[in-house]
Amino acid sequence: MRKKDRAAHPPASPALAVGVDMGGTNLRAAVIDSTGQILHHLRLTSPIVDPLMGRQVLLQAIQEVTAQAGCQLADLCGVGIGIPGWMDRVRGELVFAPKMAHWQGVVTLDALRQEIGVPVYVDSDPNVATLGEVWVGAGKGSRNLIMVTLGTGLGCGIVVEGQLYAGHHGMSGEFGHIVLAEGEGFVCDCGVADCLETQTAGPAIARSGQQAVAAGEQTLLRDLAGGQAQNVTTASVFAAAAQGDPVASRIVQRAGQRLGSGFATLVSLFEPEKIVVGGGMIDLGELFLAPIRRSMSERCYLIARGYVNVELVPALLGDRAGVIGAAALAFKSV
Numbered sequence: 001m002r003k004k005d006r007a008a009h010p011p012a013s014p015a016l017a018v019g020v021d022m023g024g025t026n027l028r029a030a031v032i033d034s035t036g037q038i039l040h041h042l043r044l045t046s047p048i049v050d051p052l053m054g055r056q057v058l059l060q061a062i063q064e065v066t067a068q069a070g071c072q073l074a075d076l077c078g079v080g081i082g083i084p085g086w087m088d089r090v091r092g093e094l095v096f097a098p099k100m101a102h103w104q105g106v107v108t109l110d111a112l113r114q115e116i117g118v119p120v121y122v123d124s125d126p127n128v129a130t131l132g133e134v135w136v137g138a139g140k141g142s143r144n145l146i147m148v149t150l151g152t153g154l155g156c157g158i159v160v161e162g163q164l165y166a167g168h169h170g171m172s173g174e175f176g177h178i179v180l181a182e183g184e185g186f187v188c189d190c191g192v193a194d195c196l197e198t199q200t201a202g203p204a205i206a207r208s209g210q211q212a213v214a215a216g217e218q219t220l221l222r223d224l225a226g227g228q229a230q231n232v233t234t235a236s237v238f239a240a241a242a243q244g245d246p247v248a249s250r251i252v253q254r255a256g257q258r259l260g261s262g263f264a265t266l267v268s269l270f271e272p273e274k275i276v277v278g279g280g281m282i283d284l285g286e287l288f289l290a291p292i293r294r295s296m297s298e299r300c301y302l303i304a305r306g307y308v309n310v311e312l313v314p315a316l317l318g319d320r321a322g323v324i325g326a327a328a329l330a331f332k333s334v
């Protein structure tokens, strides 16, 4: 509940910001101090079905979490918002967000700033996660770093000389949407066939498992899925691989090898100090990281010849990276 006693509020200070992590079906918001500590957080799980509702839920979440932390919007140096898509920083409009398509052309940065009343910054969720990890997570202290998030999609944030490399319109880091090799011609959400994401992210691994079962291959996946190909999930492929199932292992190895080619390309282009790997799929640990690391090392001559040694490290902040990194946008700490 909002406290009425203003004397109980911290003095107006630039030392607090709200970070918001917007997903397709849930929203997290947190009040964060200038050291990256979460003072208070909340999570809403109601699906946002239209932009008006979305704006309302967003504003309500920001107001509520601020009040619950015992302060007011005016006490904040700003609000940062991570979204699963792109806000064109030149035009200030949402341009592409498959999970928030209804926001497109409706929500503008100017409108959000007017409604919230403090400076508002918006960036893609991989970029804000990267900022969070660089600020207080696995990338702390690194000035040249790339973060790749592996989950249902494949996201990427690039930090060059301590600054997030944004691109002219703020749309850099589309690592999941590069095409490194012809595949099955599967068309990605972005409209292009054979994007790296369609070959390596969680849904691709599940799809490969489903195809193996449907093709009658002898695999533990069949038992785990109750004999039904469509029941094979990403988690069951990794569970079977962990038990040494050759079919599941082949699928995981192939995805890791393709991802490693992508990582090798990133290293060849940017020569980062380290690559932080985040997202739901890092729970699989070395089972997945080992083939990525091996392929990256083989396919990047800078590593293969021993000129550089790029660390591949798991993210540390988990699902807190979004709100912490969004607040970092406001603090401009990175």
Ligand SMILES: [Zn+2]
Pocket (backbone or CB within 6 Å): 176, 177, 178, 188, 189, 190, 191, 192, 195, 197
């Ligand atoms: Zn794509």
